[in-house]
Amino acid sequence: METEKLYYQDPYLTAFTARVLSCEKSKSGWAVVLDRTAFYPEGGGQPADHGTLGAVRVTDVHETKGVIFHTCDGPVEIGTQVAGAVDWLRRFDHMQQHSGEHILSGLLCSLYHCNNVGFHLGADTVTIDYNAELTWEQVMAAEKAANEVIWQDTPVDITFPAPDALARLNYRSKKALTGQVRIVAFPGADCCACCGTHVRRAGEVGIIKVLSCQKFREGVRLEILCGSRAYRYLSQVYDQDRAVAQLLSVKPQDTLAAAERQAEELVAAKQRMTELEDQLFSLRAQALTDRGDLLLLEPPTRPDGARKLADAAAKASGGLAAVFAGAEFSYVYALVQADGADISPLVKRLNAALSGRGGGRNGFAQGSVQADRTAICDFFRKEGIECPTC
Structure with missing residues:
Protein backbone atom coordinates (compact mmCIF):
# COMPACT_ATOMS: atom_id res chain seq x y z
CA MET A 1 0.00 0.00 0.00
CA ASP A 87 11.99 19.44 12.25
CA TRP A 88 10.40 22.68 11.02
CA LEU A 89 13.58 24.75 10.79
CA ARG A 90 15.14 22.16 8.48
CA ARG A 91 11.93 21.76 6.44
CA PHE A 92 11.37 25.51 5.98
CA ASP A 93 15.03 26.04 5.08
CA HIS A 94 14.65 23.43 2.34
CA MET A 95 11.42 25.06 1.16
CA GLN A 96 13.13 28.45 0.89
CA GLN A 97 16.12 27.05 -0.98
CA HIS A 98 14.06 24.92 -3.37
CA SER A 99 11.52 27.65 -4.12
CA GLY A 100 14.29 30.19 -4.67
CA GLU A 101 15.99 27.84 -7.11
CA HIS A 102 12.75 27.52 -9.08
CA ILE A 103 12.32 31.28 -9.36
CA LEU A 104 15.91 31.85 -10.49
CA SER A 105 16.00 28.88 -12.88
CA GLY A 106 12.69 29.85 -14.46
CA LEU A 107 13.91 33.37 -15.13
CA LEU A 108 17.26 32.20 -16.51
CA CYS A 109 15.38 29.85 -18.81
CA SER A 110 13.07 32.57 -20.12
CA LEU A 111 15.72 35.29 -20.31
CA TYR A 112 18.67 33.34 -21.73
CA HIS A 113 17.18 30.03 -22.98
CA CYS A 114 19.27 27.86 -20.67
CA ASN A 115 17.94 24.78 -18.91
CA ASN A 116 18.56 23.58 -15.39
CA VAL A 117 20.23 20.17 -15.76
CA GLY A 118 21.38 19.64 -12.18
CA PHE A 119 20.30 20.70 -8.69
CA HIS A 120 21.76 19.92 -5.28
CA LEU A 121 20.46 21.35 -2.03
CA GLY A 122 23.47 21.01 0.25
CA ALA A 123 23.87 21.63 3.95
CA ASP A 124 25.53 25.00 3.32
CA THR A 125 24.76 26.12 -0.24
CA VAL A 126 22.64 25.25 -3.25
CA THR A 127 24.34 24.38 -6.54
CA ILE A 128 22.54 24.53 -9.89
CA ASP A 129 23.92 23.39 -13.24
CA TYR A 130 22.81 24.94 -16.54
CA ASN A 131 23.44 23.73 -20.07
CA ALA A 132 24.49 27.11 -21.50
CA GLU A 133 27.21 29.61 -20.73
CA LEU A 134 26.19 32.71 -18.80
CA THR A 135 28.08 35.90 -18.03
CA TRP A 136 28.18 37.29 -14.52
CA GLU A 137 26.21 40.31 -15.76
CA GLN A 138 23.45 38.01 -17.04
CA VAL A 139 23.35 36.13 -13.75
CA MET A 140 23.11 39.37 -11.78
CA ALA A 141 20.26 40.57 -14.00
CA ALA A 142 18.40 37.31 -13.32
CA GLU A 143 19.12 37.60 -9.59
CA LYS A 144 17.60 41.10 -9.55
CA ALA A 145 14.53 39.90 -11.45
CA ALA A 146 14.18 36.93 -9.06
CA ASN A 147 14.19 39.16 -6.00
CA GLU A 148 11.61 41.42 -7.64
CA VAL A 149 9.37 38.35 -7.98
CA ILE A 150 9.87 37.68 -4.27
CA TRP A 151 8.90 41.26 -3.39
CA GLN A 152 5.66 40.89 -5.36
CA ASP A 153 4.75 38.05 -2.96
CA THR A 154 2.41 36.26 -5.33
CA PRO A 155 0.81 32.95 -4.25
CA VAL A 156 2.51 29.77 -5.44
CA ASP A 157 0.24 27.56 -7.53
CA ILE A 158 0.70 23.78 -7.07
CA THR A 159 -1.50 21.47 -9.13
CA PHE A 160 -1.81 17.96 -10.55
CA PRO A 161 -3.17 18.73 -14.05
CA ALA A 162 -5.21 16.22 -16.00
CA PRO A 163 -3.31 14.65 -18.93
CA ASP A 164 -5.03 16.80 -21.56
CA ALA A 165 -4.38 20.00 -19.59
CA LEU A 166 -0.79 18.95 -18.97
CA ALA A 167 -0.24 18.39 -22.69
CA ARG A 168 -1.18 22.02 -23.36
CA LEU A 169 0.94 23.40 -20.52
CA ASN A 170 4.35 24.96 -21.13
CA TYR A 171 6.45 23.79 -18.19
CA ARG A 172 10.07 22.93 -17.37
CA SER A 173 11.11 19.34 -16.74
CA LYS A 174 14.51 17.62 -16.69
CA LYS A 175 13.09 14.36 -18.07
CA ALA A 176 10.07 12.85 -19.78
CA LEU A 177 7.34 12.18 -17.22
CA THR A 178 4.58 9.58 -17.03
CA GLY A 179 1.62 9.21 -14.71
CA GLN A 180 0.40 12.00 -12.46
CA VAL A 181 2.62 15.08 -12.74
CA ARG A 182 2.87 17.73 -10.02
CA ILE A 183 3.30 21.25 -11.38
CA VAL A 184 4.72 24.07 -9.24
CA ALA A 185 4.16 27.56 -10.66
CA PHE A 186 5.59 30.88 -9.50
CA PRO A 187 3.60 33.47 -11.47
CA GLY A 188 5.86 35.71 -13.52
CA ALA A 189 8.88 33.47 -13.02
CA ASP A 190 8.50 29.72 -13.44
CA CYS A 191 6.32 26.73 -14.19
CA CYS A 192 8.01 23.41 -13.49
CA ALA A 193 7.31 19.76 -12.75
CA CYS A 194 8.55 19.11 -9.21
CA CYS A 195 8.13 16.67 -6.33
CA GLY A 196 9.61 18.92 -3.62
CA THR A 197 8.11 21.03 -0.84
CA HIS A 198 7.62 24.73 -1.51
CA VAL A 199 6.49 27.93 0.20
CA ARG A 200 2.90 29.17 -0.16
CA ARG A 201 3.87 32.65 -1.31
CA ALA A 202 6.96 33.89 -3.15
CA GLY A 203 7.72 36.42 -0.42
CA GLU A 204 8.53 33.62 2.03
CA VAL A 205 11.71 32.89 0.07
CA GLY A 206 12.99 36.16 1.55
CA ILE A 207 15.97 36.84 -0.68
CA ILE A 208 18.07 35.12 -3.33
CA LYS A 209 21.82 35.71 -3.50
CA VAL A 210 24.12 34.18 -6.12
CA LEU A 211 27.59 33.52 -4.70
CA SER A 212 29.45 32.26 -7.76
CA CYS A 213 29.18 31.34 -11.43
CA GLN A 214 31.77 28.87 -12.73
CA LYS A 215 32.17 27.08 -16.03
CA PHE A 216 30.92 23.50 -15.74
CA ARG A 217 30.94 21.04 -18.65
CA GLU A 218 29.12 22.75 -21.54
CA GLY A 219 27.50 25.37 -19.34
CA VAL A 220 27.86 26.89 -15.89
CA ARG A 221 27.35 25.99 -12.24
CA LEU A 222 25.82 28.56 -9.92
CA GLU A 223 26.14 28.53 -6.16
CA ILE A 224 23.28 30.32 -4.42
CA LEU A 225 21.73 31.01 -1.03
CA CYS A 226 18.10 31.80 -0.26
CA GLY A 227 16.10 32.95 2.74
CA SER A 228 17.71 32.66 6.16
CA ARG A 229 20.92 31.26 4.64
CA ALA A 230 21.29 34.36 2.46
CA TYR A 231 20.53 36.63 5.42
CA ARG A 232 23.19 34.98 7.58
CA TYR A 233 25.72 35.20 4.76
CA LEU A 234 25.03 38.86 4.04
CA SER A 235 25.15 39.67 7.76
CA GLN A 236 28.54 37.97 8.03
CA VAL A 237 29.85 39.82 4.97
CA TYR A 238 28.63 43.14 6.38
CA ASP A 239 30.21 42.46 9.78
CA GLN A 240 33.52 41.67 8.06
CA ASP A 241 33.26 44.78 5.88
CA ARG A 242 32.52 46.90 8.94
CA ALA A 243 35.52 45.46 10.79
CA VAL A 244 37.79 46.11 7.78
CA ALA A 245 36.42 49.66 7.54
CA GLN A 246 37.38 50.25 11.17
CA LEU A 247 40.90 48.94 10.53
CA LEU A 248 41.25 51.26 7.52
CA SER A 249 39.53 54.19 9.27
CA VAL A 250 36.96 54.61 6.49
CA LYS A 251 33.23 54.17 6.05
CA PRO A 252 32.03 50.63 5.13
CA GLN A 253 31.07 51.78 1.64
CA ASP A 254 34.65 53.02 1.09
CA THR A 255 36.54 49.84 2.03
CA LEU A 256 37.26 48.78 -1.56
CA ALA A 257 38.92 52.07 -2.50
CA ALA A 258 40.87 52.09 0.77
CA ALA A 259 42.00 48.48 0.28
CA GLU A 260 43.15 49.27 -3.26
CA ARG A 261 45.23 52.17 -1.93
CA GLN A 262 46.72 49.93 0.74
CA ALA A 263 47.56 47.29 -1.88
CA GLU A 264 49.29 49.87 -4.10
CA GLU A 265 51.26 51.19 -1.13
CA LEU A 266 52.25 47.65 -0.15
CA VAL A 267 53.51 46.88 -3.67
CA ALA A 268 55.55 50.08 -3.67
CA ALA A 269 56.93 49.33 -0.19
CA LYS A 270 57.94 45.78 -1.18
CA GLN A 271 59.65 47.10 -4.30
CA ARG A 272 61.53 49.68 -2.25
CA MET A 273 62.50 47.04 0.32
CA THR A 274 63.86 44.82 -2.46
CA GLU A 275 65.93 47.70 -3.81
CA LEU A 276 67.35 48.48 -0.35
CA GLU A 277 68.05 44.80 0.31
CA ASP A 278 69.92 44.52 -2.99
CA GLN A 279 72.00 47.55 -2.02
CA LEU A 280 72.72 45.93 1.34
CA PHE A 281 73.80 42.69 -0.36
CA SER A 282 76.17 44.68 -2.57
CA LEU A 283 77.71 46.46 0.43
CA ARG A 284 78.01 43.18 2.34
CA ALA A 285 79.77 41.59 -0.64
CA GLN A 286 82.29 44.43 -0.92
CA ALA A 287 83.52 43.59 2.58
CA LEU A 288 84.14 39.98 1.50
CA THR A 289 86.52 40.70 -1.38
CA ASP A 290 89.09 37.92 -1.86
CA ARG A 291 87.97 36.08 1.29
CA GLY A 292 87.68 32.74 -0.52
CA ASP A 293 85.17 30.13 0.68
CA LEU A 294 82.80 31.38 3.36
CA LEU A 295 79.53 30.76 5.18
CA LEU A 296 76.99 33.48 5.95
CA LEU A 297 74.14 32.97 8.42
CA GLU A 298 71.33 35.46 7.88
CA PRO A 299 67.92 36.23 9.36
CA PRO A 300 64.86 35.24 7.30
CA THR A 301 64.77 37.06 3.98
CA ARG A 302 62.62 37.21 0.86
CA PRO A 303 62.36 34.01 -1.25
CA ASP A 304 65.26 34.91 -3.57
CA GLY A 305 67.26 36.80 -0.95
CA ALA A 306 69.64 33.96 -0.06
CA ARG A 307 70.44 33.34 -3.73
CA LYS A 308 71.07 37.03 -4.46
CA LEU A 309 73.40 37.42 -1.48
CA ALA A 310 75.22 34.19 -2.38
CA ASP A 311 75.72 35.44 -5.97
CA ALA A 312 77.14 38.76 -4.80
CA ALA A 313 79.32 37.18 -2.09
CA ALA A 314 80.79 34.54 -4.46
CA LYS A 315 81.71 37.16 -7.05
CA ALA A 316 83.45 39.27 -4.40
CA SER A 317 85.18 36.47 -2.49
CA GLY A 318 86.24 34.49 -5.54
CA GLY A 319 85.30 31.19 -3.88
CA LEU A 320 82.27 29.35 -2.52
CA ALA A 321 79.59 31.41 -0.81
CA ALA A 322 77.12 29.45 1.33
CA VAL A 323 74.22 31.57 2.58
CA PHE A 324 71.74 30.18 5.12
CA ALA A 325 68.72 32.36 5.95
CA GLY A 326 66.26 31.48 8.70
CA ALA A 327 65.96 30.95 12.44
CA GLU A 328 65.99 28.18 15.04
CA PHE A 329 65.70 24.81 13.24
CA SER A 330 64.52 25.99 9.81
CA TYR A 331 66.83 27.52 7.22
CA VAL A 332 66.82 27.92 3.45
CA TYR A 333 70.17 27.87 1.73
CA ALA A 334 71.86 28.97 -1.47
CA LEU A 335 75.37 27.86 -2.46
CA VAL A 336 77.28 29.55 -5.30
CA GLN A 337 80.76 28.55 -6.51
CA ALA A 338 82.43 31.52 -8.21
CA ASP A 339 84.19 29.46 -10.89
CA GLY A 340 81.12 27.29 -11.60
CA ALA A 341 82.81 24.10 -10.38
CA ASP A 342 80.67 21.10 -9.41
CA ILE A 343 79.50 21.35 -5.78
CA SER A 344 77.06 18.42 -5.80
CA PRO A 345 79.24 16.23 -3.48
CA LEU A 346 79.22 19.02 -0.89
CA VAL A 347 75.46 19.45 -1.26
CA LYS A 348 74.88 15.71 -0.73
CA ARG A 349 76.98 15.75 2.46
CA LEU A 350 75.19 18.90 3.61
CA ASN A 351 71.71 17.42 3.12
CA ALA A 352 72.69 14.19 4.87
CA ALA A 353 74.23 15.94 7.87
CA LEU A 354 71.61 18.68 8.33
CA SER A 355 68.35 16.90 7.36
CA GLY A 356 68.27 18.91 4.18
CA ARG A 357 66.51 18.85 0.85
CA GLY A 358 67.68 20.48 -2.33
CA GLY A 359 70.22 20.43 -5.12
CA GLY A 360 71.43 22.18 -8.23
CA ARG A 361 74.10 22.23 -10.94
CA ASN A 362 76.79 24.36 -12.61
CA GLY A 363 78.15 25.73 -9.37
CA PHE A 364 74.77 26.57 -7.86
CA ALA A 365 72.51 24.80 -5.35
CA GLN A 366 69.58 25.73 -3.17
CA GLY A 367 67.32 24.02 -0.68
CA SER A 368 66.41 23.90 3.00
CA VAL A 369 67.61 22.22 6.19
CA GLN A 370 66.12 21.32 9.55
CA ALA A 371 69.07 22.25 11.75
CA ASP A 372 70.11 25.00 14.12
CA ARG A 373 72.83 27.62 13.75
CA THR A 374 75.41 25.63 15.70
CA ALA A 375 74.97 22.47 13.59
CA ILE A 376 75.33 24.47 10.37
CA CYS A 377 78.51 26.18 11.57
CA ASP A 378 80.00 22.88 12.78
CA PHE A 379 79.35 21.19 9.42
CA PHE A 380 81.06 23.90 7.40
CA ARG A 381 83.94 24.16 9.87
CA LYS A 382 84.63 20.46 9.26
CA GLU A 383 84.56 21.26 5.53
CA GLY A 384 87.23 23.90 6.13
CA ILE A 385 84.87 26.82 5.59
CA GLU A 386 84.59 29.49 8.26
CA CYS A 387 81.66 31.76 9.06
CA PRO A 388 82.46 35.44 9.74
CA THR A 389 79.23 35.72 11.73
CA CYS A 390 79.51 32.50 13.81
Missing part, protein backbone atom coordinates in the same frame (compact mmCIF):
# COMPACT_ATOMS: atom_id res chain seq x y z
CA GLU A 2 1.37 3.40 -0.97
CA THR A 3 2.01 5.87 1.83
CA GLU A 4 -0.35 8.85 2.07
CA LYS A 5 1.77 11.97 1.54
CA LEU A 6 0.66 14.61 4.02
CA TYR A 7 3.49 16.93 3.00
CA TYR A 8 1.78 17.46 -0.35
CA GLN A 9 -1.55 18.25 1.32
CA ASP A 10 0.10 20.78 3.64
CA PRO A 11 3.87 21.43 3.50
CA TYR A 12 3.54 23.46 6.72
CA LEU A 13 2.24 20.47 8.68
CA THR A 14 4.81 19.48 11.30
CA ALA A 15 2.81 17.36 13.77
CA PHE A 16 0.70 14.36 12.82
CA THR A 17 -0.35 10.88 13.93
CA ALA A 18 -0.09 7.71 11.88
CA ARG A 19 -0.37 3.95 12.20
CA VAL A 20 2.83 1.88 12.12
CA LEU A 21 2.59 -0.69 9.32
CA SER A 22 6.07 -2.21 9.62
CA CYS A 23 9.34 -1.80 11.49
CA GLU A 24 12.42 -3.74 10.44
CA LYS A 25 16.08 -3.59 11.44
CA SER A 26 18.28 -2.07 8.75
CA LYS A 27 21.96 -1.25 8.29
CA SER A 28 21.46 2.36 9.39
CA GLY A 29 18.85 1.82 12.12
CA TRP A 30 15.21 0.83 11.90
CA ALA A 31 13.11 1.15 8.71
CA VAL A 32 9.62 2.25 9.70
CA VAL A 33 6.63 2.39 7.32
CA LEU A 34 3.51 4.38 8.27
CA ASP A 35 0.09 4.54 6.66
CA ARG A 36 0.64 8.28 6.17
CA THR A 37 3.44 10.75 6.80
CA ALA A 38 4.39 14.42 6.83
CA PHE A 39 8.08 13.52 6.41
CA TYR A 40 9.40 14.40 2.97
CA PRO A 41 11.66 11.68 1.49
CA GLU A 42 14.89 12.61 -0.25
CA GLY A 43 14.30 13.26 -3.93
CA GLY A 44 14.64 15.74 -6.77
CA GLY A 45 17.80 17.20 -5.26
CA GLN A 46 16.08 18.01 -1.95
CA PRO A 47 17.28 16.26 1.24
CA ALA A 48 14.91 14.31 3.48
CA ASP A 49 13.15 15.74 6.50
CA HIS A 50 14.34 14.92 10.01
CA GLY A 51 12.38 14.81 13.25
CA THR A 52 10.87 12.27 15.64
CA LEU A 53 8.39 9.40 15.70
CA GLY A 54 7.31 9.04 19.29
CA ALA A 55 10.50 8.73 21.31
CA VAL A 56 12.82 7.82 18.41
CA ARG A 57 14.65 10.13 16.03
CA VAL A 58 14.04 10.10 12.27
CA THR A 59 17.45 10.49 10.62
CA ASP A 60 16.57 9.78 6.99
CA VAL A 61 13.54 9.24 4.77
CA HIS A 62 13.33 7.62 1.33
CA GLU A 63 10.62 6.41 -1.03
CA THR A 64 10.49 3.14 -2.97
CA LYS A 65 7.58 2.43 -5.33
CA GLY A 66 5.26 4.77 -3.46
CA VAL A 67 6.14 3.44 -0.01
CA ILE A 68 7.97 5.85 2.31
CA PHE A 69 10.56 4.39 4.69
CA HIS A 70 11.61 6.32 7.80
CA THR A 71 15.09 5.48 9.08
CA CYS A 72 14.92 5.74 12.88
CA ASP A 73 17.45 5.29 15.67
CA GLY A 74 15.13 2.91 17.50
CA PRO A 75 12.11 0.64 16.90
CA VAL A 76 8.42 1.54 17.12
CA GLU A 77 5.67 -0.99 17.78
CA ILE A 78 3.82 -2.28 14.71
CA GLY A 79 0.08 -1.60 14.72
CA THR A 80 0.26 1.32 17.14
CA GLN A 81 -0.55 4.96 16.54
CA VAL A 82 2.57 7.10 16.69
CA ALA A 83 3.01 10.87 16.89
CA GLY A 84 5.32 12.35 14.28
CA ALA A 85 7.08 15.70 14.55
CA VAL A 86 8.95 17.23 11.60
